[in-house]
Amino acid sequence: GGDKSQVIQFHDALKSFHASVPANRGEKAEKSPYFVFLGTGCAIPSKYRNVSAILFSPHGMLNENRPVMLLDAGEGTYGQMVRRFGYEKADHLLLFQLRVIWVSHMHADHHLGLLMLLTRRKRLQDLNEQQIDAVAPLLVVGPRRLISWLKMFHETTFQDFGLLFVANEDIVQQPEANKDSMETENLDQTRPS
16 A cells, blocks of 8 residues: 555656756756765675775866865775776876875775875876976875874885875864864874984
8 A cells, every 4th residue: 555655656756856857967967066986895895896985076077177085995996996087087186186085984995095096196296296286285084093004104115195184083073163273194294214
């Protein structure tokens, strides 16, 4: 009885939505938030699904001028970007458009791709010195424990990633009035002599 009518109502609502989509395309779609799922496969990547990584453009579809954010960076995230966009577009996103990498928690399937992204970005910076003013500053937001992992890599490789780190615990715990006192860390200031 009731279940069948709910299914019919759902299908009717879905048909109505699909009929309205072409009318809503164009300028509205260009400005709507845009997501590219680079990985949704949990802890173990498979042939068809990589680990967690979502590219997010809050201002609409990807183009050369819009900033993007990466939500998690599981192992193989850069490879997924290359498979989805090609090397040229993936590198452009990484160097000129990526503003924030947000790591939700310290499970490896959410952060192991971060080092490859940072290393590739640094190499691109070195290759594009003449465009260095156009390079987007990069903010990494993640669990406080992530900073020690990043510092260890930084101190071992002596690579200056040019990033700013904010612990996501500080964002959640800081009241709006105290946002100016939020602690940040610049890895490049910790470089050994």
